[in-house]
Amino acid sequence: MPAIETEGLTKLYGAERGIEDVTLMVEPGEVFGFLGPNGAGKTTTIRTLLDLLHPTRGAARIFGLDSRRESVAIRRRLGNLPGDFGYGKHASGREALALLARLRGIDDLARGEELARRFRADLDRPLGRLSRGNRQKVGLILAVFHRPDLLILDEPTSGLDPLMQEEFLALTREERERGCAVFISSHELDEVERVCDRVGIIRGGRLIAVERVEDLLGKTLDRRRVKVEFAQPVDLDDVRAMPGVAAAEFAHPTLEEVFLTYYEEGSG
Amino acid sequence: MTALLAAQLHERRRSVLSWGLPIGLWSGFVVAIYPSVEDALQKAIASYPEALKEAFGIAELNSVEQYLSAEMLSLIVPLAIGYLAVRSVASGLSGAAESGRLDVLLSAPVSRSRLVAASFGATAAEIACVLLASLLITALSSLLVGAGLSFGLALAGFANVWPLALLSAGLGIVVTGWSLRTAIVTGSVAGVLVAMYVADLVGRLDTSLDWIRYGSVFRYYGHAIEDGIDPVAFIGVTATAVAIAAFGAALFERRDLTQ
Numbered sequence: 001m002p003a004i005e006t007e008g009l010t011k012l013y014g015a016e017r018g019i020e021d022v023t024l025m026v027e028p029g030e031v032f033g034f035l036g037p038n039g040a041g042k043t044t045t046i047r048t049l050l051d052l053l054h055p056t057r058g059a060a061r062i063f064g065l066d067s068r069r070e071s072v073a074i075r076r077r078l079g080n081l082p083g084d085f086g087y088g089k090h091a092s093g094r095e096a097l098a099l100l101a102r103l104r105g106i107d108d109l110a111r112g113e114e115l116a117r118r119f120r121a122d123l124d125r126p127l128g129r130l131s132r133g134n135r136q137k138v139g140l141i142l143a144v145f146h147r148p149d150l151l152i153l154d155e156p157t158s159g160l161d162p163l164m165q166e167e168f169l170a171l172t173r174e175e176r177e178r179g180c181a182v183f184i185s186s187h188e189l190d191e192v193e194r195v196c197d198r199v200g201i202i203r204g205g206r207l208i209a210v211e212r213v214e215d216l217l218g219k220t221l222d223r224r225r226v227k228v229e230f231a232q233p234v235d236l237d238d239v240r241a242m243p244g245v246a247a248a249e250f251a252h253p254t255l256e257e258v259f260l261t262y263y264e265e266g267s268g
Numbered sequence: 269m270t271a272l273l274a275a276q277l278h279e280r281r282r283s284v285l286s287w288g289l290p291i292g293l294w295s296g297f298v299v300a301i302y303p304s305v306e307d308a309l310q311k312a313i314a315s316y317p318e319a320l321k322e323a324f325g326i327a328e329l330n331s332v333e334q335y336l337s338a339e340m341l342s343l344i345v346p347l348a349i350g351y352l353a354v355r356s357v358a359s360g361l362s363g364a365a366e367s368g369r370l371d372v373l374l375s376a377p378v379s380r381s382r383l384v385a386a387s388f389g390a391t392a393a394e395i396a397c398v399l400l401a402s403l404l405i406t407a408l409s410s411l412l413v414g415a416g417l418s419f420g421l422a423l424a425g426f427a428n429v430w431p432l433a434l435l436s437a438g439l440g441i442v443v444t445g446w447s448l449r450t451a452i453v454t455g456s457v458a459g460v461l462v463a464m465y466v467a468d469l470v471g472r473l474d475t476s477l478d479w480i481r482y483g484s485v486f487r488y489y490g491h492a493i494e495d496g497i498d499p500v501a502f503i504g505v506t507a508t509a510v511a512i513a514a515f516g517a518a519l520f521e522r523r524d525l526t527q
């Protein structure tokens with residue numbers, strides 16, 4: 001049974017368009033990237049799946065349950081990280097975690113504590129006094145601590161530093177291996193490419209493509225450009241002198257790669 | 269439901285002090301000065317026009333209970349507590365939507381109706397605690413200066429504010445069915461409460477307009493500190509408040525929760 005199945009899902013805000021005829025399917029154990037620029041309809045789709053918005057037309061089923069009529073049953077199996085996570089200023093992450101655990105009938109907060117250590121999240125400070133990135137870590141913990149069957153994450157790495165982004169990608173892979181379906185809305189194309197099995201692209205409220213990541217990249221593959229790594233340092237002129245080579249240049253590491261190198265050395 | 273209720277009560281624990289203490293101190297001050305102003309009051313009241321005295325429920329001011337009623341329980345306490353009630357119920361709904369908390373809570377297996385019920389229930393308990401704190405401070409003040417305030421009558425006077433506050437909270441939930449902006453929810457219900465008070469006042473001043481009082485909760489509010497609680501009005505207003513809250517919950521269930 002699909003984790004998510006939508007058919008002609010449409011949400012109109014009066015005369016304004018939200019999303020129109022969105023039809024997609026996400027399987028258990030699949031990481032699905034939902035791509036599109038701001039205002040394309042990513043968040044509207046997610047909020048309609050979560051029954052926060054009521055569809056104008058069409059339907060969504062999650063684990064075979066109707067998203068509208070059976071939303072409470074659905075949410076027993078679901079973890080959600082809203083875009084721009086917030087929980088008020090005064091409550092701490094631990095208080096939020098304790099309340100959500102009680103609402104889910106969970107007594108043991110060990111998994112939440114473990115995730116807090118892993119993401120270096122401060123669960124004791126009031127959320128209003130945390131930076132955006134540190135709040136986001138708490139939001140991630142609240143979404144994942146109960147080992148859901150479906151994770152819906154709206155811009156999950158927003159505000160996270162590169163180290164925590166890496167940790168998030170590792171966690172996503174672990175969740176996939178556990179059999180959890182992960183629906184990630186993002187415009188961070190790099191992280192989507194690294195972790196997603198399939199992607200859907202939404203533009204102007206309409207889903208215009210759903211493909212496997214490698215198929216999508218293969219379509220635009222430029223067979224004239226090749227990344228080659230030599231065993232030893234080479235002279236660029238020697239490379240340029242090779243038959244058929246039109247141009248050659250050294251590949252500079254990205255700032256993110258350099259940043260991660262420093263931290264990997266520090267942790268070793 | 270109990271988890272939500274407990275969490276909301278925990279968040280509102282400070283309001284017992286921040287609202288109960290000032291209202292109690294003000295009421296206590298009114299009670300404390302009564303013995304020293306009693307004679308002057310009698311003379312002043314005797315000079316007031318009958319219609320005015322009737323309108324403001326001050327036909328007589330020959331007891332500390334009547335003075336407390338006229339100074340505090342006729343207008344200031346019901347309006348202040350009514351405002352606190354709508355502010356509190358809104359903090360659990362529109363306030364939660366504004367802070368993002370509503371999205372997080374509705375990720376858990378909780379229905380919107382339960383969220384509304386928890387917010388309403390927490391408000392009812394919070395208001396009861398604030399009124400109790402106010403009553404105890406007032407009674408303590410009377411004891412200290414020997415003002416002779418009847419605890420039983422004062423209890424009736426403060427307790428009678430509770431159904432009115434619940435009605436205010438119920439109206440707040442109805443407005444939340446349309447708007448998730450806390451300023452709009454609290455402002456509109458506060459406006460309705462003031463309009464109801466004015467309608468009741470006008471109806472009392474001009475008997476030909478008495479009919480407009482039927483739409484005002486203040487018609488059923490009365491003067492419990494002098495006459496005791498009218499059980500029919502008390503239960504009727506409470507039941508109406510619960511029915512209005514249930515209607516509001518149905519509206520809240522149907523609405524879109526936009527960011």
